[in-house]
Amino acid sequence: MDWSAVTAEDLVDALREVDWSMPPRPVPEFFSRFTVPRSYSKWTSRLKCNLYYYRTNYFILIMFILGMGFLWKPVAIVAAFMTGLSIAFLNDSFAVTFNEKVTRTVRQFSPHLAAKLRPPITPVLRGRPSSKRSIHICGRPRWVFVLFFSAVSCILWLTSCSLLTVLWALLIALFATVLHASFRTPNLKARLNTFREEFRAVWRNYSEL
Numbered sequence: 088m089d090w091s092a093v094t095a096e097d098l099v100d101a102l103r104e105v106d107w108s109m110p111p112r113p114v115p116e117f118f119s120r121f122t123v124p125r126s127y128s129k130w131t132s133r134l135k136c137n138l139y140y141y142r143t144n145y146f147i148l149i150m151f152i153l154g155m156g157f158l159w160k161p162v163a164i165v166a167a168f169m170t171g172l173s174i175a176f177l178n179d180s181f182a183v184t185f186n187e188k189v190t191r192t193v194r195q196f197s198p199h200l201a202a203k204l205r206p207p208i209t210p211v212l213r214g215r216p217s218s219k220r221s222i223h224i225c226g227r228p229r230w231v232f233v234l235f236f237s238a239v240s241c242i243l244w245l246t247s248c249s250l251l252t253v254l255w256a257l258l259i260a261l262f263a264t265v266l267h268a269s270f271r272t273p274n275l276k277a278r279l280n281t282f283r284e285e286f287r288a289v290w291r292n293y294s295e296l
Contacts, residue, residue, distance in 0.1 A: 098135050102142060103178055111143040121270040130269060137268035145268070146171075149260040156256030163253065166243035173236035176229060179222055186224045 111117075124130035138145065150171055157163035175181045186204075194201035204226045222229040244250055 098139065101139060109143060111147055112141055117141060117144050117267075117271075120272045122272045123270065133271075133273055134265070134268045136273045137271050138264075140273070141268070141271070145264045148264060148267075149257075152260040152263065153253070153256050156252055156259075157247075160247055160252075162243055162247040166240045166247060167253070169236050169240035169243065173233050173240060176224065176233050176236070182222045182224055182229050189225055 124133055150167065153167040154164055157167060176185070190201050190204045193204060224232045244253060
């Protein structure tokens with residue numbers, strides 16, 4: 088896959104749609120080989136490839152640095168968790184998986200309540216959905232949960248008086264992520280994984296026709 092032709096918008100869309108439930112890459116692989124990119128185009132291609140391939144590792148890294156920054160402030164740790172959860176809900180795969188697990192758990196105690204948590208049925212016209220299926224969580228549109236957890240996290244940030252601390256921790260986390268993605272040499276496994284994800288996307292679009 089030619090990562091130089093992938094725009095930032097394409098990368099964001101891919102990260103939003105890709106499956107985030109997969110475990111992180113092994114630590115030895117994550118810190119195995121580093122080299123300096125030879126040109127600006129090589130750097131941008133490597134940056135986008137690593138951000139996509141090590142996405143779970145970078146998410147854990149950011150959450151770990153934020154957690155270390157608020158080690159003595161439990162309210163700030165909860166706020167960081169709420170912020171990470173609201174961001175995770177923006178991913179289609181995570182939102183669908185979260186909704187299925189919650190519905191499955193509620194069904195064990197109350198099947199009637201679990202039926203109410205199901206997403207609305209999309210009408211079908213001539214064998215095709217009338218519109219693109221929207222993501223629902225617990226029977227409500229996804230944006231309701233994103234706004235709710237974002238608002239709760241903002242309130243917790245304000246009450247914990249840690250805005251300056253979170254800014255510094257977030258800057259350090261983002262800097263560490265960009266630094267690693269810039270110098271980590273993409274391996275053959277990353278390239279094969281990229282081709283596999285690309286094939287799945289093409290096959291999914293083909294099957295929807």
